[in-house]
Amino acid sequence: MTKLDTIRAAESKLLLSTYERNPVLFVRGEGVHLIDESGNRYLDLLSGIGVNALGYGHPAIEQAIADQSRKLIHISNLYFHEGQAELAMRLTEMSGMDRAFFSNSGTEAWEAALKLARAYARTKGLGTKFLALEHSFHGRTMGSVATTHKEKYREPFAPVMPGVEFVRFDDIADLKAKFSTEVCAVLIEAIQGEGGIRPVSQEFMQAARELTRSTGALLVADEIQAGLGRTGKWFAYQHYGIQPDVTTIAKPLAGGLPLGAMLCTEEAAAAIHPGMHGTTFGGGPLSCAVALAVIDTIERGQLLEHVTTTGAYFHNALEQLQTNHPAITEVRGKGLMLAIELESAELAKHAAAEMMKRRILINRTSETVLRFLPPFILTTAHVDEAVAALNEILTESGPAQTAGHSHTPGGHTIG
Numbered sequence: 001m002t003k004l005d006t007i008r009a010a011e012s013k014l015l016l017s018t019y020e021r022n023p024v025l026f027v028r029g030e031g032v033h034l035i036d037e038s039g040n041r042y043l044d045l046l047s048g049i050g051v052n053a054l055g056y057g058h059p060a061i062e063q064a065i066a067d068q069s070r071k072l073i074h075i076s077n078l079y080f081h082e083g084q085a086e087l088a089m090r091l092t093e094m095s096g097m098d099r100a101f102f103s104n105s106g107t108e109a110w111e112a113a114l115k116l117a118r119a120y121a122r123t124k125g126l127g128t129k130f131l132a133l134e135h136s137f138h139g140r141t142m143g144s145v146a147t148t149h150k151e152k153y154r155e156p157f158a159p160v161m162p163g164v165e166f167v168r169f170d171d172i173a174d175l176k177a178k179f180s181t182e183v184c185a186v187l188i189e190a191i192q193g194e195g196g197i198r199p200v201s202q203e204f205m206q207a208a209r210e211l212t213r214s215t216g217a218l219l220v221a222d223e224i225q226a227g228l229g230r231t232g233k234w235f236a237y238q239h240y241g242i243q244p245d246v247t248t249i250a251k252p253l254a255g256g257l258p259l260g261a262m263l264c265t266e267e268a269a270a271a272i273h274p275g276m277h278g279t280t281f282g283g284g285p286l287s288c289a290v291a292l293a294v295i296d297t298i299e300r301g302q303l304l305e306h307v308t309t310t311g312a313y314f315h316n317a318l319e320q321l322q323t324n325h326p327a328i329t330e331v332r333g334k335g336l337m338l339a340i341e342l343e344s345a346e347l348a349k350h351a352a353a354e355m356m357k358r359r360i361l362i363n364r365t366s367e368t369v370l371r372f373l374p375p376f377i378l379t380t381a382h383v384d385e386a387v388a389a390l391n392e393i394l395t396e397s398g399p400a401q402t403a404g405h406s407h408t409p410g411g412h413t414i415g
Contacts, residue, residue: 003037022356029056032375032382034361042359045374045386049363050193050225050337053252054297055375061255064293065286072285077278083288090295094234096243097263101272102283106224106250107139109260112277113246114143116264117185117218120271124216127182134169135195135366138187138222147187149195170200172207179211185218185246186211190236193225196366197332197339205240218245218268224260228252229298229376231335232308239334255294259287303376311335313380314372317387325394338372339365340390347397354393360386 001009004025011021025037032055033041047053054061075081088100103109118128132138132147139145145153146161154160168174169192179186186208192198212219221244226236228249237244245268250260260282298304315331318340322328330341342348345367352364365371370390374382 024356031055031057032378040359042361043382043385044361045372045378045382046361046363047252047373047375048256050230050251050373052256053229053303053376054255054294055377058255058297060293060297061290064255064290065257068286068289074281074284074286076280077283081285081288083285083292084283087283087288087291087295090292091249091261091263094295095247095263097247098266099264099269101262101264101277101279102288103250103260103262103279104258104281105139105260106248107141107144107260108279108282109224109248109250109262110138110144110147110222111141112262113220113248113264114147114185115277116246116262116268116272117220119276120218120268121184123271125181126184126215126217127180128163128184129180129182130164130185130187131167131175131178131183132164132187133189133192133200134166135192135198136166136187136189136222137192137194138189139224169198170204172204175204175207176211181215183212183215183217185220187220187222188244189222189226190240191226191231191334191337193337193371194365196341196369197337197371199332199334202240205237205242209242209244212245220244221247223247224250225373226334226337228294229304229307229335230337230373232304232311233335234304236334236337253294254287254291257287257290259283259291298376307335307376310378310380310383311338314338314378314383314387317383321387321391321394324391325398327394327398333372336372336374336376336378339369341369344368350397351390351393355386355389358389358393360389362386 007025026034027037028035032044034044035041072081084102091100092098101112103112121128130147134149136149138147143161145157146164148154149166165178167178188200188208190200209219221237223235228234233239235247246264248262253259315338318331322331327343327347328340329343332339348364348368348370351370352362355362363371
């Protein structure tokens with residue numbers, strides 16, 4: 001029995017059944033590659049679901065962990081430490097916000113945003129309703145799951161938090177019809193992640209901003225997957241030239257350590273006072289120190305520019321792939337947050353599994369979508385490797401389009 005077999009047998013008896021794991025045991029990582037127990041190298045185009053922005057074994061992260069772990073790891077939020085104010089300053093400057101609340105995860109950051117919106121609405125005489133979008137995914141805690149669209153996430157835990165209504169994706173008329181003074185916040189992912197890498201249009205984002213301003217409701221941007229540089233800007237909403245009142249980030253923030261943040265304007269922040277909200281572990285010394293190292297590394301390495309150029313190369317390569325394979329119905333995304341939609345869930349499942357066999361890690365979301373969230377240090381050579389593998393898989397799975405036939409990808413272009 002291999003070590004993997006032993007671990008799988010133990011987990012099947014001991015762990016709550018929440019994930020269908022792939023049958024591979026990873027023991028270390030280097031750069032954009034993960035290495036299994038047998039020494040096989042896998043090109044990681046998922047980066048821990050968008051977490052490992054700097055890849056694996058990055059010296060800046062290792063040094064920050066080593067240095068801070070010798071000083072302080074945890075003291076609680078009853079006392080001051082050196083990291084929170086500095087990290088809050090960096091995040092508010094890059095986001096255009098004024099204040100920060102640190103949490104352990106993205107879903108907790110989203111819970112903080114929902115609580116803030118309800119508290120703020122009371123100061124404005126507004127109602128308590130949230131407007132969220134179809135295909136949205138905001139997390140797995142009870143408030144977050146209530147604002148997540150797919151029934152499969154909500155139904156097992158019903159009744160979920162009341163007061164949420166879903167707007168048809170990118171449908172301005174539906175947004176306007178459902179908006180009123182009963183609404184405390186409009187909730188938007190500029191580019192939906194789990195929902196299939198779907199960017200909203202400039203027009204929809206603008207309409208949401210104008211409607212919320214008309215009543216004093218909050219525009220809340222979920223940047224947990226798209227934020228902190230993944231799209232080539234610090235925040236995906238910055239491609240639209242529109243400033244929300246509240247935003248949330250998490251995944252890549254602390255280089256693999258658990259850390260999330262809710263950022264907001266001064267006006268919105270005034271609705272919260274000591275005792276209304278809190279966290280035991282959020283914003284601890286170790287995670288803050290690593291987050292500062294991550295931000296410094298992105299800035300010094302000009303990784304936003306690298307994400308933009310490499311992401312454009314990747315997007316282009318996927319569009320070229322689409323011209324040869326009619327099974328690809330759409331190419332979507334921005335920067336290194338990309339996806340292709342395939343004509344069937346069966347084909348998407350098969351393609352993801354075949355990529356795994358070729359030791360290239362991606363995942364399938366929304367049944368028919370292959371999602372790419374690689375580390376920011378990805379190179380064009382890695383892109384070529386992945387696209388060549390996809391071409392091989394799709395060619396084996398069905399006939400390619402005839403030469404010379406052009407297929408123009410749909411979807412929105414932003415910024």
